[in-house]
Amino acid sequence: MIRHTVMFTPKHQPGSAEEKALLTAARELAKISTVRRFEVLRQVSPKCNHRLGLSMEFDDEQSYDFYNEHADHVAFVNDRWKREVESWQEIDYVVYDD
Amino acid sequence: MIRHTVMFTPKHQPGSAEEKALLTAARELAKISTVRRFEVLRQVSPKCNHRLGLSMEFDDEQSYDFYNEHADHVAFVNDRWKREVESWQEIDYVVYDD
Numbered sequence: 409m410i411r412h413t414v415m416f417t418p419k420h421q422p423g424s425a426e427e428k429a430l431l432t433a434a435r436e437l438a439k440i441s442t443v444r445r446f447e448v449l450r451q452v453s454p455k456c457n458h459r460l461g462l463s464m465e466f467d468d469e470q471s472y473d474f475y476n477e478h479a480d481h482v483a484f485v486n487d488r489w490k491r492e493v494e495s496w497q498e499i500d501y502v503v504y505d506d
Numbered sequence: 507m508i509r510h511t512v513m514f515t516p517k518h519q520p521g522s523a524e525e526k527a528l529l530t531a532a533r534e535l536a537k538i539s540t541v542r543r544f545e546v547l548r549q550v551s552p553k554c555n556h557r558l559g560l561s562m563e564f565d566d567e568q569s570y571d572f573y574n575e576h577a578d579h580v581a582f583v584n585d586r587w588k589r590e591v592e593s594w595q596e597i598d599y600v601v602y603d604d
Contacts, residue, residue: 499559
């Protein structure tokens with residue numbers, strides 16, 4: 409299992425219609441067939457500057473690659489993410505089982 | 507539900523006995539009664555500088571506070587974390603359900 413997460417801050421005002429539209433578009437990514445446990449999240453720690461997060465899981469590297477290269481994901485990144493997101497940090501996890 | 511996560515990099519060499527001992531000590535935190543879904547994680551994105559992560563969930567703010575103030579957590583932070591961890595970033599999530 410690979411958990412792909414990104415914390416981010418849109419250029420939009422918090423709670424604005426533009427922000428909600430961006431999150432609605434993001435939720436469409438959950439329809440890509442290899443995506444598991446898709447979540448839209450609100451970042452609530454005062455020790456962190458980002459306001460929002462996305463989290464999803466993939467069974468393996470191949471499933472992650474399928475998502476990354478999927479036309480719907482590529483279009484979302486180019487048409488929405490790069491234009492509407494001010495800053496972000498990707499964090500990917502696997503279970504540490506040593 | 508509140509998901510409390512921290513990504514971090516210990517001062518220890520990756521995979522060293524010292525690092526494993528730190529992670530073993532961290533796993534003891536899962537025994538605090540309000541902790542749910544405790545995970546020790548390896549950060550694998552090349553776009554992120556941290557090497558490791560912890561994730562756990564709490565039912566609500568009160569359960570999170572109970573953990574934060576618990577003597578075992580306070581001792582872990584003072585005796586292990588502050589001495590053995592080079593850098594870290596806390597990220598806390600709740601589900602965005604607007």
